[in-house]
């Protein structure tokens with residue numbers, strides 16, 4: 001099998017690039033919401049359990065497939081077996097779809113960052129967020145389309161450089177910076193009078209709230225956050241050095257991602273509680289609730305600026321990974337240069353992202369069961385497609401690549417402590433749980449009145 005593809009230069013390259021992919025909007029608005037809904041610290045406990053039991057095993061699988069084949073997603077699965085090439089196609093399709101609407105939200109974040117940077121108080125109008133996303137404000141700088149394209153363009157420019165100069169270098173600067181900003185905000189929040197009461201909302205476990213939903217929520221969140229079975233870790237695995245310890249890398253990746261989620265929740269949930277707002281899910285939390293909270297806080301303007309800077313870094317580095325996977329189709333299949341495929345990919349992002357971008361304004365008639373186009377795309381990629389690529393990856397390892405070969409790849413560069421549970425996990429336990437989240441996800445969306 002060929003190993004002629006690009007490689008990370010630095011020993012820490014994989015960790016920072018993969019963390020850049022993992023830390024994103026999922027950590028910033030989904031995790032805090034889930035903790036608040038599903039039993040506080042009890043949810044955090046279940047999440048960490050899921051991460052150790054499933055997350056690491058599945059992340060190791062993706063990384064090892066990439067490193068063993070030395071190929072990016074589509075070629076990797078094609079190399080292993082023609083019968084499983086569909087897994088490669090689905091794994092590529094998911095980030096491609098997500099990149100479209102993720103750049104739309106990235107654009108909103110950029111807009112808010114500039115508002116905080118210029119000191120404008122526009123966002124405090126109660127209907128600012130709605131008018132902005134519904135494209136009903138005048139002027140190009142108030143158009144979500146402008147910000148969407150700007151965000152996607154910046155990601156494309158970084159990705160058009162070779163991986164060492166663009167992706168690796170930028171991630172190695174941006175991710176440590178993100179962690180520093182996070183710690184600074186967290187330390188500041190801890191000094192706010194009355195924060196103790198807010199923290200107790202977050203950290204006190206509420207065992208009564210633990211039910212099937214808690215586990216499904218934790219499991220789904222883990223998949224999304226670590227970007228498992230979405231082609232990302234296979235691709236980055238193929239850029240990894242043959243001497244790099246795969247299992248250790250997966251643990252560090254899961255650890256940093258979980259740290260960011262827990263600390264972000266520790267900042268957001270208590271703040272929202274002590275300023276009498278509500279922890280809601282999704283974009284409303286970041287673009288409506290948080291600005292109102294920051295406005296009531298001392299130094300809230302600076303904290304708002306830091307928070308949207310952190311969110312910009314998180315979103316941008318996550319999009320890098322989606323773009324990398326998307327680009328791999330063009331570079332590998334058509335054999336074109338990286339720079340050209342980056343801009344071809346930008347065009348595809350534009351085609352996919354323009355309808356969710358207009359989905360709250362001119363296209364808001366496309367609406368079903370509480371979902372606009374953006375939420376529908378999210379549902380399609382994460383609830384409907386993802387389980388297929390995840391189960392497909394497990395089946396491919398069991399039936400085509402063979403478990404012993406994967407284990408050999410992991411052990412060639414370090415210990416594999418989870419080896420004993422690996423086989424039953426990948427054969428039965430993981431596919432079973434993935435099927436469950438698929439079924440529950442579909443029920444919840446199409447039959448919301450059914451209580452699980």
Ligand code: TRP
Pocket residue numbers: 021022023024025026027094095098224225226227230232318319321322
């Ligand atoms: N993990 C990111 C988050 O938590 C999302 C993400 C990054 C992603 N790369 C991806 C999702 C690739 C799908 C495919 O927000």
